[in-house]
Every structure is written in structure tokens, then in C-alpha cells.
Amino acid sequence: DAGVIQSPRHEVTEMGQEVTLRCKPISGHNSLFWYRQTMMRGLELLIYFNNNVPIDDSGMPEDRFSAKMPNASFSTLKIQPSEPRDSAVYFCASSPRRGGEQFFGPGTRLTVL
Amino acid sequence: DAKTTQPNSMESNEEEPVHLPCNHSTISGTDYIHWYRQLPSQGPEYVIHGLTSNVNNRMASLAIAEDRKSSTLILHRATLRDAAVYYCILREVRGDFGNEKLTFGTGTRLTIIP
Numbered sequence: 001d002a003g004v005i006q007s008p009r010h011e012v013t014e015m016g017q018e019v020t021l022r023c024k025p026i027s028g029h030n031s032l033f034w035y036r037q038t039m040m041r042g043l044e045l046l047i048y049f050n051n052n053v054p055i056d057d058s059g060m061p062e063d064r065f066s067a068k069m070p071n072a073s074f075s076t077l078k079i080q081p082s083e084p085r086d087s088a089v090y091f092c093a094s095s096p097r098r099g100g101e102q103f104f105g106p107g108t109r110l111t112v113l
Numbered sequence: 114d115a116k117t118t119q120p121n122s123m124e125s126n127e128e129e130p131v132h133l134p135c136n137h138s139t140i141s142g143t144d145y146i147h148w149y150r151q152l153p154s155q156g157p158e159y160v161i162h163g164l165t166s167n168v169n170n171r172m173a174s175l176a177i178a179e180d181r182k183s184s185t186l187i188l189h190r191a192t193l194r195d196a197a198v199y200y201c202i203l204r205e206v207r208g209d210f211g212n213e214k215l216t217f218g219t220g221t222r223l224t225i226i227p
Contacts, residue, residue: 043217091156104156
């Protein structure tokens with residue numbers, strides 16, 4: 001099992017550019033989570049999906065952020081336009097069942113200049 | 114959300130047991146106690162979880178107080194690879210759909226001394 005796959009692993013972009021982060025959950029898992037980690041705010045849940053449906057997006061910081069899960073094997077987190085304060089490590093996690101343990105990917109380190 | 118309180122940091126000698134405490138005095142009856150850890154430059158990793166009874170798995174043991182207002186994660190024999198930030202988290206389960214949120218605090222940074 002390859003685990004949760006995230007791409008890219010590192011992204012450096014300039015302010016104002018669109019950024020798309022990608023996640024492939026573990027096959028058979030029906031919940032998917034997007035987190036953001038910074039030194040100042042720690043690890044924060046942005047949004048999570050259950051059976052491809054967004055359940056709670058209250059952690060999404062503002063309209064510049066959007067997330068989609070078009071099918072059970074793929075999700076994206078998009079930031080448009082990006083700002084320097086979006087610099088962080090973004091983690092994707094998946095879970096095999098409601099309330100089950102979450103399996104985290106290696107993260108995408110985003111730097112917005 | 115019910116909150117947890119953990120020491121900011123702890124040290125332990127290699128090959129000795131480690132007891133990581135967590136206070137959660139406002140825990141509700143349906144809150145599970147989860148522990149995750151995050152090794153340097155990696156994503157968090159599930160360690161263990163429980164509701165009322167003590168739990169054991171290959172990684173650790175979880176001791177839950179009778180009133181559930183505190184718990185302790187026990188690493189029976191710490192190795193250098195156990196150096197990480199350990200998070201104690203209450204997971205709320207609400208309604209039919211349930212709320213799967215995990216709210217991470219600042220955790221305890223565990224240092225293992227060779």
C-alpha cells in the first residue's frame with residue numbers, strides 16, 4: 001500500500017499566482033481531510049469530505065481557498081490568488097471509516113513569495 | 114470543542130518507559146481520546162485511541178482515568194525513533210453523520226536522551 005500520496009512535495013510560487021495541491025487517498029478510504037500547519041497556528045483542519053461530499057469547510061480561511069473531490073481517488077486544494085501568508089505545509093489525510101484513524105500524507109510545503 | 118492540556122515538552126532516557134499525560138476535564142460522554150504523533154518533517158501518525166477502558170497496541174498503551182478527565186500515553190520502552198511531538202486529541206462524534214474533526218493542540222515535544 002502506497003499510503004496517501006500528495007503532489008507536489010514542494011511548491012514555490014509568487015504572490016497572486018494560482019496554486020493547486022493534489023491528494024490521492026488510500027484506496028477504499030471514504031473520508032478525506034485537508035490540514036494546514038504553520039509555526040504560528042499549528043495544525044489546522046481546513047475541510048473534510050465523506051464519500052466525496054464536503055462535510056465541513058468551516059476551517060477554510062477565505063474564498064481564495066477551494067477544495068474538490070471529483071471521485072474517490074482524487075482531491076485538490078486550490079488557492080487563487082495566493083498570498084505570502086498562505087505559506088505552510090499542507091497535509092492530506094484519509095480514513096477508512098467514520099471516526100477511524102487518519103492516515104496522513106507526507107505533506108506539500110508551499111512557499112509564496 | 115472540548116480542550117486538552119499537555120506539557121509543552123518532556124525528556125526521557127532511551128530504553129526507559131515514558132508516561133505522557135493529558136488533561137481533558139471538559140470531556141463529554143461521546144468524546145473519544147485519540148493520540149497522534151508527528152516525527153520531524155513528517156505528517157502526523159496515529160498512535161492509539163480509547164473511550165473508557167485502557168487500550169494496548171503494538172505502539173503504546175493508553176490509560177484512561179475512571180472519570181475520563183485525564184489520560185496517559187505510555188511508551189513502554191522508548192527508542193530514539195520515538196522522539197516526536199505527541200498530540201492528545203478529543204474526537205467528537207455528533208449525530209448520525211458524526212463529526213470527524215480532530216483538533217490538534219500544541220502537543221508535547223518528547224526528547225529521547227541516548
